[in-house]
Amino acid sequence: MSMIAHKCKDHTVTVVDINQTRIDAWNSDKLPVFEPGLNDIVQGARGKNLFFSTDINSAIREAEMIFLSVNTPTKTYGVGAGRAADLRYIEKCARKIAEVAEDDKIVVEKSTLPVRTAQSVKRILDSNSKGRKFQILSNPEFLAEGTAVKDLEAPDRVLIGGAQTTEGKAAIQKLVDIYATWVTRDRILTTNIWSSELSKLVANAFLAQRISSINSVSALCEATEADIDEVAHAIGTDSRIGPKFLKASVGFGGSCFQKDIFNLVYLCEHFGLPEVAAYWNSVIEMNDYQKQRFSRRVISSMFDTVSDKKIAVLGFAFKKDTNDTRESAAIYICQDLIEELANIAIYDPKVEIAQIQKDLGISTDNKLVSYCESAYEASKDAHAILILTEWDEFRALDFKKIYDEMHQPAFLFDGRNLLDLEALREIGFEASGVGKG
Ligand code: UDX
Numbered sequence: 001m002s003m004i005a006h007k008c009k010d011h012t013v014t015v016v017d018i019n020q021t022r023i024d025a026w027n028s029d030k031l032p033v034f035e036p037g038l039n040d041i042v043q044g045a046r047g048k049n050l051f052f053s054t055d056i057n058s059a060i061r062e063a064e065m066i067f068l069s070v071n072t073p074t075k076t077y078g079v080g081a082g083r084a085a086d087l088r089y090i091e092k093c094a095r096k097i098a099e100v101a102e103d104d105k106i107v108v109e110k111s112t113l114p115v116r117t118a119q120s121v122k123r124i125l126d127s128n129s130k131g132r133k134f135q136i137l138s139n140p141e142f143l144a145e146g147t148a149v150k151d152l153e154a155p156d157r158v159l160i161g162g163a164q165t166t167e168g169k170a171a172i173q174k175l176v177d178i179y180a181t182w183v184t185r186d187r188i189l190t191t192n193i194w195s196s197e198l199s200k201l202v203a204n205a206f207l208a209q210r211i212s213s214i215n216s217v218s219a220l221c222e223a224t225e226a227d228i229d230e231v232a233h234a235i236g237t238d239s240r241i242g243p244k245f246l247k248a249s250v251g252f253g254g255s256c257f258q259k260d261i262f263n264l265v266y267l268c269e270h271f272g273l274p275e276v277a278a279y280w281n282s283v284i285e286m287n288d289y290q291k292q293r294f295s296r297r298v299i300s301s302m303f304d305t306v307s308d309k310k311i312a313v314l315g316f317a318f319k320k321d322t323n324d325t326r327e328s329a330a331i332y333i334c335q336d337l338i339e340e341l342a343n344i345a346i347y348d349p350k351v352e353i354a355q356i357q358k359d360l361g362i363s364t365d366n367k368l369v370s371y372c373e374s375a376y377e378a379s380k381d382a383h384a385i386l387i388l389t390e391w392d393e394f395r396a397l398d399f400k401k402i403y404d405e406m407h408q409p410a411f412l413f414d415g416r417n418l419l420d421l422e423a424l425r426e427i428g429f430e431a432s433g434v435g436k437g
Contacts (some may be wrong), residue, residue, distance in 0.1 A: 001067065003152040005050035006041045007182045014051045016059045026052040034323040034350050037149035060100045065174065067139075068093050068121075069110040074259050083266040085114050085259070094121045098128035106171045108137045112204075112256065114263055115197045118161075135171035137162045138193050140200030145254065146321030158188045161196020201264045205280055208257040210245040212286035218248040218435025219293060228435025229417060248435045250388055250415030251291040251329040253318030258284055258327050291329050294434070295336035298413050301430070302384060307341035310407075312378035315389025315416075316348035316356055323350035329415070330388040331359045338368050345370045347378040349391055376402060384411035390418045403427045 005013040017023050025032040027046070031039060042050065053059060060066060070089035075081050090111060097107060107125065109118060118136045125134040138161035143151040158179045162172040172190050179188050191199070218228045228248040236243035252258075261284055268277035299306055318328035325331065337344055338360070346356055346369065353371045362369055372378040375394065379385055379402045387394055395418060403410050412424055414433040424431035 001069075002038065002041050002045060002050060003149070004178060005045040005048075008178055009049060011178065012049045012051070013045075014053060014059045014063070016053050016056045018054065018056065020054050023052050023054050034321075035145065035148045036321055041149065056096065057100045060097055060105075061102055063105065065106045065108060066097060067108045067110045072111045072113055072259075074262055080266055083262045085112075085263045085266075087113070087117065087120070090117065090121065091124065094124040095128075097134075098125050101132055101134075104133040104135075106135045106137060106174060108139045108175065109197070110139055110141055112140060112200050112260055112263075113138075113197055114267055115194055115201070118193045118197065133167070135162065135167055136193065137171055137175055138196035139175060140196060142200075142203065145324055146319055153182070155183060155187065158183055159191065159196050159199060160188065161191045161193040164192055201260045201267075204256050204260040205264050205283065207245055208252055208261060208287070209280075209283045211247075211249065211252045212283045212290075214246045214248050215251065215290040215434075216286050218290075221435035222297075226435075228433075231435075248417060249290075249329070250294045250333065250434065251287045253325075253327040253329050253331075255324065255326040258287070291332045292336070294329075294413070294415055295333050297432070298333075298337070298384065298386065298411075299340060301413075301432070302411060305340070306337055306383075308343065309383040310343045310345060310381055311337060312372075312375070312382040312385045313344050313346045314348075314375050314378060314385060314387050314394055315391055316346055316351045316359075317389045317391075320390045320392065323352070323355075325351055325355055325359050328359070328389075333386065333388060333415075334360055334369075338362070341368065343368055343370070345372050345378040345382065347372040347375050348389065349393060376405075380405045381407065382410075383407045384413065387412075387414045387416050387418055390416040394418060399424055399429070400427050403429060 001013050001015050004011065015026065022032055026042070031042060046052070068090060070093055072085045072087060072090065075084045075086040090113065097105065107121060109121065118138055122134065122136045140159055142155065142157070160172050160175050162168045176188050176190065214228065214232055217231060220226070221228045221231065232246040232248065233243070235241050236246050261280055265277045265281045268274070268280065302309065313330065313334060316328060316330045317323060317325055334344055334346070356371065357364060360369065375397055383406070385402070409430045410428065412419075412429045412431040414421065414431065417433045417436070419431070421431045421433055421436065
């Protein structure tokens with residue numbers, strides 16, 4: 001929404017939320033999310049044509065177009081628990097709009113939703129319409145965290161789905177006109193509403209599938225003398241395969257991949273397609289295997305015990321350049337090591353201590369976990385270093401200095417294939433990466 005305000009000076013964008021603390025943060029100098037470049041964009045538009053408020057009713061009444069951007073977590077209760085999307089927030093929003101709106105509205109689904117959700121939103125709105133007309137559009141977001149501003153400035157494509165009626169097409173055109181302010185028309189795709197909703201789930205499933213595929217091969221590389229980066233390069237230069245999203249890792253995380261695949265799997269089962277469901281579910285299974293495999297490798301390399309040993313964990317975010325930890329592989333690896341009674345010293349340049357404690361489900365006085373101000377502090381007197389997020393600053397560390405202050409043998413497990421293993425071995429480290437024999 002900030003990018004729309006930044007690009008379309010003649011439109012007024014009001015972001016509303018019931019959470020006062022969150023809105024206050026958006027109105028302050030310290031935004032509630034860390035995202036490179038976002039601060040400048042918000043500061044530039046805020047108070048001019050970008051507003052953050054908790055006055056939801058006024059914002060609904062005044063808007064011509066309303067974007068629903070609420071979270072749709074995996075359901076934790078009842079039917080479909082652990083797999084289906086929890087749509088209660090979407091439904092509450094739809095009911096709120098129906099209650100408050102005084103004239104016609106275009107309602108845009110921005111949240112990632114199961115296919116045919118637009119129909120439910122439309123039914124709620126239409127059954128309370130009192131003469132007002134509602135058009136529902138689907139406009140899924142493809143930005144990735146850490147590169148959000150760049151992705152929004154120059155998207156590969158913008159996708160807009162809507163009803164293929166005269167009114168539906170007119171609503172689509174209104175949203176096309178907004179994006180066309182800065183995105184060339186050939187990159188703005190319009191489809192029917194179901195195709196748009198499904199495309200978002202399928203895009204994420206395909207991306208995650210590539211990572212699970214390369215990670216599955218990384219296990220084979222470790223058993224042979226093949227090197228996963230060499231294999232990825234060799235296959236990625238085939239233009240039909242392409243080089244992106246072939247980086248083997250400790251496992252993918254983030255708020256989208258797992259949730260959206262679960263959602264896809266649930267939909268397939270719902271529509272009587274168990275083989276299709278099993279196929280996509282295996283992408284998640286491979287990711288779980290990759291995380292477990294990494295923990296097991298750490299423990300077995302360190303003479304089958306990590307109990308009482310200090311282990312430095314460098315990076316806790318699910319990827320670099322974000323403070324987001326949702327589904328981060330680091331959570332699972334740390335939990336495995338805590339279970340083995342290791343002392344873990346965590347350093348991440350952006351993630352707050354309280355967030356780490358919440359993710360690990362530990363109290364503030366847990367004796368096994370400590371939080372450090374630098375990679376050097378975390379590594380001092382450690383038996384092993386684990387690189388779990390690919391922060392650029394880890395490349396520039398003085399590993400000779402780190403090595404000299406560690407217990408010997410000094411292990412280093414690079415879960416992101418970020419570092420030069422040969423150089424580390426020359427210093428004396430017992431260094432290993434993912435998918436490197
Ligand atoms: C993803 C999609 O990319 C984006 O289009 C969608 O809108 C939301 O979900 P995001 O989760 O922010 O975005 O990050 P992404 O860059 O896709 O990375 C997801 C995870 O995969 C991270 O944990 C990352 O480290 C991992 N990853 C990515 C790999 O392990 N290897 C790769 O080659 C690429």
